[in-house]
Amino acid sequence: MTAAEAGTRAPFRDALLAAHTPVVMELKRRSAHGADLFRNRTVEQLVTGYEALGAPALSVVTGAWFGGDPGLLAEVTAATRLPVLVKDFLTKERQLADAAAHGASAVLLTAGLLPRTVLPRLTESALALGLTPFVEVTEEEELSRVVHADRCVIAVNNKDIRQRERDPGDPARSHALLPAVLATGTPVPVSASGIRTPEQAAGLLTAGYRALLVGTGLLLHDDLPGWFARLAREREGTR
Ligand SMILES: O=P(O)(O)OC[C@@H](O)[C@@H](O)c1c[nH]c2ccccc12
Secondary structure, three states: OOOOHHHHOOOHHHHHHOOOOOEEEEEOOEOOOOOEOOOOOOHHHHHHHHHHOOOOOEEEEOOHHHOOOOHHHHHHHHHOOOOEEEEOOOOOHHHHHHHHHOOOOEEEEEHHHOOOOHHHHHHHHHHHOOOEEEEEEOOHHHHHHOOOHHHOEEEEEOOOHHHOOOOOOOOHHHHHHHHHHHHOOOOEEEEEOOOOOHHHHHHHHHHOOOEEEEOHHHHOOOOHHHHHHHHHHHHHHOO
C-alpha cells in the first residue's frame, strides 16, 4: 500500500473511541533487556494475527533500543489498513513529517523527555500533519504541559522511560493518575506498558481507561485468543 492509499485509514483517536476491543497491539522486535519478541514471526504474520484479534490500531517500535529501525514503519503500514502509532523518541518536526509520509496515523510524544516548550510545538505540528499526538506521561506534573488535550490521546506509561523501560512496570501508576488524566479533557485516556494479564487489562478498562497499549504481554503469550476471551469475560463480569 502506498502512503496515498493510507489516507483511507480511520484517524487513530477515532479508532480507539469506536473500538470493541480497545487494545492497541504493538510490534516490538526486542525487549529492553534484548529478548527476542518477534520469535521467528514476520511482520505480516504478526499484523494478520492482531487484525484477527480485533485490534483497532497497531503500534510499531522503530527505536533501535528495542531492535527497531525506521523501515519497520513502512513494513507495518504496507501490511495493514489499521491506523498505526510510531513509538520512538521523536524530538523533531522532520521526524513527524517522515512518519506521516510513511503512513503513520499517530506519533509518540514523551512529555518527560521533551523540553517544556517543545511538547506544545510538536503537538501542533502533529495535528497539522493529520497525526494523532499520543502523549505519554509518567508523572502528574507532566500533564500540565499538554496542549489540545481534546485532540490527543494521553497515555500513562506504567514503565520508567528514564530507565529505558527495564523495570517490569506497575499498572498502579495508571490507576493513581487516572483522575488527573481525565481532568485534561482528553476523550481517550490510555494505559500503556507493563500490562501482562487480561485481569490487569480489565481492571484498567473498568476503572475508566478508554484503551490500553500492550506489547510484550501479547508478543510473549502463546494463546492470544484465550487472552482476549478472558479479557472479555472479566469485563462482562464487572458490568
Ligand atoms: O511491551 P510493553 O511493556 O507492553 O510496552 C509497550 C510500549 O508501551 C513500550 O514499548 C514503549 C513505551 N514507551 C516507549 C517509547 C519508545 C519505544 C517503546 C515504548
